Amino acid sequence: MTGPGVEIHQIVVSAAPGDAATEAAFGLRDVLRRVGPSEVFAHSIDESLAGEVGTLADYAARPGTAGGRNVLVYHASIGEPAVCSFLLERPEKLVLVYHNITPAEYFLDVDPAFAALLADGRVELAALRPRVSLALATSDYNAADLRALGYDDVRLSPLPVDTARLRALPSDPATVAHIDEHLKGPLVLFVGRILPHKRPDLLLSAYHVLVTYLVPDAYLALVGSCPQPGYRQVLESYRLQLNLHRAWLPGRVSPEALATWYRAAAVFVTVSEHEGVGVPALEAMAFDVPVVARAFAAIPETLAGAGLLLPPDGDPVLVAEALAEVLGSDRTRRELVNAGRRRHATVEPERARAAFLAHLADAV
Amino acid sequence: MASDEQDRPDIDALVAELRARVAARRASGEYPPGLEEDLETRFGHLRRHGVSPARPFDVRAQLARMAAALPLGRARIPLTSIRPGGAAVHQIVARAVARQTEGILQQVQAFAQPARESIEALAEAVERLDRTLRDEVIPALDAVIERQAAAERQATGAAGAAGGPGD
Numbered sequence: 001m002t003g004p005g006v007e008i009h010q011i012v013v014s015a016a017p018g019d020a021a022t023e024a025a026f027g028l029r030d031v032l033r034r035v036g037p038s039e040v041f042a043h044s045i046d047e048s049l050a051g052e053v054g055t056l057a058d059y060a061a062r063p064g065t066a067g068g069r070n071v072l073v074y075h076a077s078i079g080e081p082a083v084c085s086f087l088l089e090r091p092e093k094l095v096l097v098y099h100n101i102t103p104a105e106y107f108l109d110v111d112p113a114f115a116a117l118l119a120d121g122r123v124e125l126a127a128l129r130p131r132v133s134l135a136l137a138t139s140d141y142n143a144a145d146l147r148a149l150g151y152d153d154v155r156l157s158p159l160p161v162d163t164a165r166l167r168a169l170p171s172d173p174a175t176v177a178h179i180d181e182h183l184k185g186p187l188v189l190f191v192g193r194i195l196p197h198k199r200p201d202l203l204l205s206a207y208h209v210l211v212t213y214l215v216p217d218a219y220l221a222l223v224g225s226c227p228q229p230g231y232r233q234v235l236e237s238y239r240l241q242l243n244l245h246r247a248w249l250p251g252r253v254s255p256e257a258l259a260t261w262y263r264a265a266a267v268f269v270t271v272s273e274h275e276g277v278g279v280p281a282l283e284a285m286a287f288d289v290p291v292v293a294r295a296f297a298a299i300p301e302t303l304a305g306a307g308l309l310l311p312p313d314g315d316p317v318l319v320a321e322a323l324a325e326v327l328g329s330d331r332t333r334r335e336l337v338n339a340g341r342r343r344h345a346t347v348e349p350e351r352a353r354a355a356f357l358a359h360l361a362d363a364v
Numbered sequence: 365m366a367s368d369e370q371d372r373p374d375i376d377a378l379v380a381e382l383r384a385r386v387a388a389r390r391a392s393g394e395y396p397p398g399l400e401e402d403l404e405t406r407f408g409h410l411r412r413h414g415v416s417p418a419r420p421f422d423v424r425a426q427l428a429r430m431a432a433a434l435p436l437g438r439a440r441i442p443l444t445s446i447r448p449g450g451a452a453v454h455q456i457v458a459r460a461v462a463r464q465t466e467g468i469l470q471q472v473q474a475f476a477q478p479a480r481e482s483i484e485a486l487a488e489a490v491e492r493l494d495r496t497l498r499d500e501v502i503p504a505l506d507a508v509i510e511r512q513a514a515a516e517r518q519a520t521g522a523a524g525a526a527g528g529p530g531d
Contacts, residue, residue, distance in 0.1 A: 109411065109412075110411075201407045201411075204407075205400070205403040205404075205407070208403065209395075209399070213389070213394060213395065234407075234410045234411050237410050238406065238407050238410055241406060241410075242403075242406075243502070243505065243506065245502055245506065246506075305372070305375065308373070308375060308378065308379075309375055309379075310379060310382075311379065315400050316400055316403060317386050317389075317395060317399065317400060318382060318383065318386055321382045321385055321386050322379075322382055325378070325382060332373065332378065335372065335373035336373055339372060339373055
């Protein structure tokens with residue numbers, strides 16, 4: 001596919017465990033290393049990934065990069081002027097993998113600086129367009145968004161979602177102990193970063209309706225990091241005001257703990273209003289957990305009919321009613337689990353990796 | 365055994381049924397009027413006005429510092445000096461006013477010791493209250509809310525069985 005000495009490396013803005021772009025880069029790195037040397041580089045790096053991800057300066061200092069014969073695969077999910085400048089100045093061929101950029105409006109009051117980076121992201125994508133040799137999108141929804149930004153030839157390249165690896169993990173003893181001690185009813189699970197566009201507030205409202213009027217012994221876990229401390233505090237206050245002490249926000253967890261939460265869940269729910277793909281829903285299906293979601297962004301194509309998809313206007317009462325239906329009806333539950341199995345069977349990471357390589361071979 | 369097609373959930377029909385259930389519960393009063401608006405307003409208020417940041421105050425660490433400062437005593441007053449001969453001067457002055465210093469220290473000690481014990485007792489009381497609130501009051505309150513919700517459901521069910529609006 002590439003000439004001798006040509007290397008394919010990947011760039012992400014912020015490398016962090018659980019971040020969709022970072023996880024995608026790691027998933028593709030495995031297959032790129034079959035072709036030649038391949039590393040992941042980032043503008044900012046979570047300390048837990050310090051040995052695994054290099055800085056942009058590390059890439060520039062890497063032997064053999066001066067001639068510009070390499071290929072850079074850039075995973076776009078947010079803006080960052082330093083990364084954009086770096087990519088504009090580098091001579092390498094540039095491949096874009098678009099994970100979508102969350103609309104900035106969701107963050108204006110919570111984190112204005114973050115909102116500005118999101119807004120920058122769309123401007124930067126337009127600026128990078130003449131530099132991009134190949135534009136890949138991880139869902140049809142993302143492809144349409146990229147076309148709207150002026151990209152003519154956008155190809156679909158699904159994420160290599162490897163649920164088998166997650167399912168094979170042992171349970172985390174501490175999480176098992178917590179669940180054994182405290183969980184005394186069905187668990188409603190959300191997995192994802194706790195961010196405004198994912199509407200954790202709506203989940204708490206729906207859970208309030210669920211336990212007050214429909215399923216009093218239900219529990220809720222919102223599993224994922226909450227990068228904005230102020231927003232987390234607002235959610236905590238809301239949780240306390242509603243006396244939802246059986247709603248848990250355990251924060252970012254290890255892969256083993258995540259697998260444990262999936263194993264304990266009776267239903268998975270997401271009411272997110274913006275998702276480029278929605279990987280946790282696929283993970284839930286892999287664990288035979290029925291999925292309830294709202295029809296926003298890429299969620300309908302990700303579920304592909306295998307979840308209880310509520311209309312986008314779904315209010316907390318309708319969400320609660322849907323959760324109660326899944327928790328209370330064996331038939332609905334069985335149908336959703338079976339549909340999830342069928343949908344999950346079509347998720348083949350190796351095929352996704354092969355498709356990515358094929359696209360890359362065409363362009364490079 | 366059902367085939368794959370037979371086992372496929374009819375999501376549209378299910379959503380329509382859920383909507384109908386919501387409408388019925390609203391009509392019966394099981395869902396109080398303005399429920400969603402109330403929740404939205406409550407969260408909106410918190411988000412707009414924020415939450416005053418909780419200032420972490422480690423009362424136990426402060427009590428430990430207080431305990432370490434007691435008992436008061438003349439021996440804890442340093443007599444060293446950076447000036448030549450200064451230490452000798454300090455020792456002479458200390459001996460000269462030893463009786464008065466001791467008297468003051470005894471008075472302060474007489475105040476500080478019970479003050480420390482009182483604060484310690486207060487801290488323990490607050491911690492005990494916090495444990496009681498977490499382990500007993502909140503679960504009890506929750507049980508009451510659950511019983512109330514169950515009673516309301518039962519009442520609504522009875523009204524429905526009698527041909528009421530929840531039917």
